[in-house]
Amino acid sequence: MTEPLLRVRDLKTYFVTEHGSGTARAVDGVSFEVYPGETLGLVGESGCGKTVTSLSILRLIPEPPGHIRPGSFIEFEGRNLLTLAPRELRAIRGNRIAMIFQEPMTSLNPVFTVGDQIAEAAIVHQGLSRRRARARAVEMLKLVGIPDPAERVDHYPHQMSGGMRQRVMIAMALVCHPKLLIADEPTTALDVTIQAQILELLDRLQRDLGMAVMLITHDLGVVAGTADRVVVMYAGEVVEQAATGELFARPLHPYTEGLMASVPRIDTRVSQVRGRLHSIPGQVPAATAWPAGCRFHPRCPYAWDRCRQEAPPPLDAGAGEPGAHTVRCWLLTEPQRRSARA
Amino acid sequence: MSAWIVRRLAAAIAIVLAAVTLTFFLLHLAGGSPCGQRDVQSVAPEVCARLRAQFGLDRPIWEQYGKYLWAVLHGDLGQSFWQRRPVIAALGDAMPNTLVLAGTALLIDFTLGLALGVYQAARARRFGDIALGNAALFVNSMPTFWLGLVLLLVFGQWLHLVPVGGTHDPVLCARLDSLHCVGDRLWHLALPALTLGLVGAAATARYQRAAMLEVIAQDFVRTARAKGLRERRVLLVHALRNALLPSITLFGLAFPFLVTGAVLVEWVFAWPGMGWLAVMAIGQRDYPVVTATALVASGMVTVGNLLADVVYAAADPRIRVRGA
Ligand SMILES: Nc1ncnc2c1ncn2[C@@H]1O[C@H](COP(=O)(O)OP(=O)(O)OP(=O)(O)O)[C@@H](O)[C@H]1O
Numbered sequence: 001m002t003e004p005l006l007r008v009r010d011l012k013t014y015f016v017t018e019h020g021s022g023t024a025r026a027v028d029g030v031s032f033e034v035y036p037g038e039t040l041g042l043v044g045e046s047g048c049g050k051t052v053t054s055l056s057i058l059r060l061i062p063e064p065p066g067h068i069r070p071g072s073f074i075e076f077e078g079r080n081l082l083t084l085a086p087r088e089l090r091a092i093r094g095n096r097i098a099m100i101f102q103e104p105m106t107s108l109n110p111v112f113t114v115g116d117q118i119a120e121a122a123i124v125h126q127g128l129s130r131r132r133a134r135a136r137a138v139e140m141l142k143l144v145g146i147p148d149p150a151e152r153v154d155h156y157p158h159q160m161s162g163g164m165r166q167r168v169m170i171a172m173a174l175v176c177h178p179k180l181l182i183a184d185e186p187t188t189a190l191d192v193t194i195q196a197q198i199l200e201l202l203d204r205l206q207r208d209l210g211m212a213v214m215l216i217t218h219d220l221g222v223v224a225g226t227a228d229r230v231v232v233m234y235a236g237e238v239v240e241q242a243a244t245g246e247l248f249a250r251p252l253h254p255y256t257e258g259l260m261a262s263v264p265r266i267d268t269r270v271s272q273v274r275g276r277l278h279s280i281p282g283q284v285p286a287a288t289a290w291p292a293g294c295r296f297h298p299r300c301p302y303a304w305d306r307c308r309q310e311a312p313p314p315l316d317a318g319a320g321e322p323g324a325h326t327v328r329c330w331l332l333t334e335p336q337r338r339s340a341r342a
Numbered sequence: 343m344s345a346w347i348v349r350r351l352a353a354a355i356a357i358v359l360a361a362v363t364l365t366f367f368l369l370h371l372a373g374g375s376p377c378g379q380r381d382v383q384s385v386a387p388e389v390c391a392r393l394r395a396q397f398g399l400d401r402p403i404w405e406q407y408g409k410y411l412w413a414v415l416h417g418d419l420g421q422s423f424w425q426r427r428p429v430i431a432a433l434g435d436a437m438p439n440t441l442v443l444a445g446t447a448l449l450i451d452f453t454l455g456l457a458l459g460v461y462q463a464a465r466a467r468r469f470g471d472i473a474l475g476n477a478a479l480f481v482n483s484m485p486t487f488w489l490g491l492v493l494l495l496v497f498g499q500w501l502h503l504v505p506v507g508g509t510h511d512p513v514l515c516a517r518l519d520s521l522h523c524v525g526d527r528l529w530h531l532a533l534p535a536l537t538l539g540l541v542g543a544a545a546t547a548r549y550q551r552a553a554m555l556e557v558i559a560q561d562f563v564r565t566a567r568a569k570g571l572r573e574r575r576v577l578l579v580h581a582l583r584n585a586l587l588p589s590i591t592l593f594g595l596a597f598p599f600l601v602t603g604a605v606l607v608e609w610v611f612a613w614p615g616m617g618w619l620a621v622m623a624i625g626q627r628d629y630p631v632v633t634a635t636a637l638v639a640s641g642m643v644t645v646g647n648l649l650a651d652v653v654y655a656a657a658d659p660r661i662r663v664r665g666a
């Protein structure tokens with residue numbers, strides 16, 4: 001197998017909350033890798049640590065209150081991002097790894113034209129002249145399917161719709177042809193029809209530019225259509241990871257099962273469901289007080305004593321190569337309990 | 343946009359008119375005449391009656407008011423009781439002094455205030471921020487005239503670093519060429535401008551720090567960092583451009599502060615500007631001058647605010663584009 005482009009090992013990102021309610025362990029020992037050119041889906045309910053994971057990769061966690069714990073390890077193209085000097089880190093941000101955010105309405109600077117904002121990364125990383133960078137911005141706007149790019153380049157963000165702004169964000173992220181694009185719920189804030197367009201655009205650009213994409217979503221339906229592999233997060237941990245086909249054919253973690261049950265037609269490219277997961281009772285607990293034992297046990301239909309006392313490590317599901325499909329669930333050691341309930 | 347400016351201009355004129363009217367009637371209630379200082383009757387009654395007739399003070403108040411407005415509209419601010427010359431001439435002497443003082447103070451206020459505010463926001467809740475924050479609070483809670491007196495005492499009286507008052511040394515300036523006199527004037531300007539500027543800067547810094555912190559927490563600042571920009575560029579270009587917008591409004595608010603501050607500072611430093619003139623005139627019950635200084639002060643404040651609004655509209659693309 002090829003070397004991974006990005007390797008995250010035992011990432012822990014904690015927040016010290018101000019009013020003394022303790023430490024929020026938002027990301028608590030997350031490991032996964034992203035291979036060149038692939039799409040990795042990162043799935044989980046609201047508050048399970050998806051955004052914090054992605055911000056940690058580019059070291060964009062606001063500090064204080066947040067900090068990445070010693071012992072965490074994020075390797076990109078053979079270098080540990082967590083120990084890079086600020087200069088070297090800047091050379092990676094927006095150049096080798098780019099990111100688009102959940103909130104297209106507020107992620108663009110209101111006082112600069114979209115053209116200036118797109119051109120900026122090209123000027124900083126590739127040393128383009130202002131004129132060349134502007135021409136590049138027009139090209140990028142065209143690439144992401146904005147009509148009249150030569151005119152739009154001088155517009156301000158407030159003159160554009162949410163879908164357009166997200167296209168601008170994508171243009172801005174891709175201007176330096178990054179090797180990895182982190183897309184944090186790029187469509188959550190948009191209308192359903194626009195969602196499909198943006199996802200298709202990302203898919204096309206990924207193939208054209210040959211980059212890897214880490215697609216973050218709370219919607220398994222989105223992942224089914226686009227991702228090669230899926231990482232399922234719950235309560236700051238990776239609870240299951242597998243190739244997309246394998247995961248949908250054989251979901252092993254009860255949380256993954258629940259997520260799937262909440263998607264009405266998993267064969268559609270874009271699910272019509274947004275946000276709420278009706279089939280899993282209860283909600284994600286606060287990051288300051290994860291339950292003892294398995295963090296999912298209060299919501300799990302199969303939970304027994306062991307789940308309440310002992311946290312399961314990632315266990316190999318024994319499909320394909322070792323580590324190809326891992327699950328954090330004691331059911332793997334006692335599969336008969338699943339059938340007993342079913 | 344132009345309709346908006348017309349509306350704002352009308353409001354500005356109404357405010358100046360209200361200020362003049364209020365001053366006119368209040369002064370009339372306070373009493374006073376060209377006959378003498380305070381309540382001391384220094385001239386003979388028949389002379390006084392003639393003077394009163396000469397200044398039109400024997401007419402009913404409404405008539406006086408109407409005549410005054412009419413004259414003001416024609417650029418005539420009347421005669422000073424005390425200086426025995428046109429009010430315009432007295433203002434003409436005082437105005438440049440105030441403009442120099444207030445202009446320099448404004449410069450100190452905003453350059454120092456913005457720089458400190460941005461620096462504090464960049465080091466929020468760390469030592470530099472806390473130390474400067476406390477210093478600003480200290481300066482801000484001192485009365486302006488008291489700060490002026492302390493500075494005067496320390497730098498003028500004890501250390502002899504700067505002169506203790508006036509705009510220039512007339513003896514020295516008479517002997518020097520104009521270039522050297524400029525130096526002497528700047529020398530005299532330093533302390534009063536610094537007093538006024540420091541007090542303003544303390545307030546501006548607090549405001550700018552809050553504005554910067556609010557902007558730094560916004561999503562687009564994170565986007566700028568994710569692009570791989572230097573922290574300096576993130577703060578001074580992406581954040582500051584947004585945080586400067588509210589400060590333009592602050593610029594408008596600085597005018598009333600400068601006008602009232604100038605009154606106190608000019609008095610402490612014997613700086614013969616508008617504030618000093620107003621205080622002298624009040625002491626002498628010289629209404630035409632007092633009313634005229636109120637007119638000019640309210641005019642300066644409203645024009646300052648109007649200017650700030652126009653600049654704000656021009657600087658914010660969200661307003662600029664919609665109005666264009
Ligand atoms: N700036 C912060 N200060 C304190 N706690 C934070 C901060 N940012 C995140 N957290 C904590 O991290 C947890 C995970 O947040 P995160 O934004 O990663 O969730 P998410 O999976 O992206 O959810 P969503 O789908 O809503 O975007 C939150 O519940 C919160 O407790």
Ligand SMILES: [Mg+2]
Nearest residue numbers: 050051102184
């Ligand atoms: Mg998120």
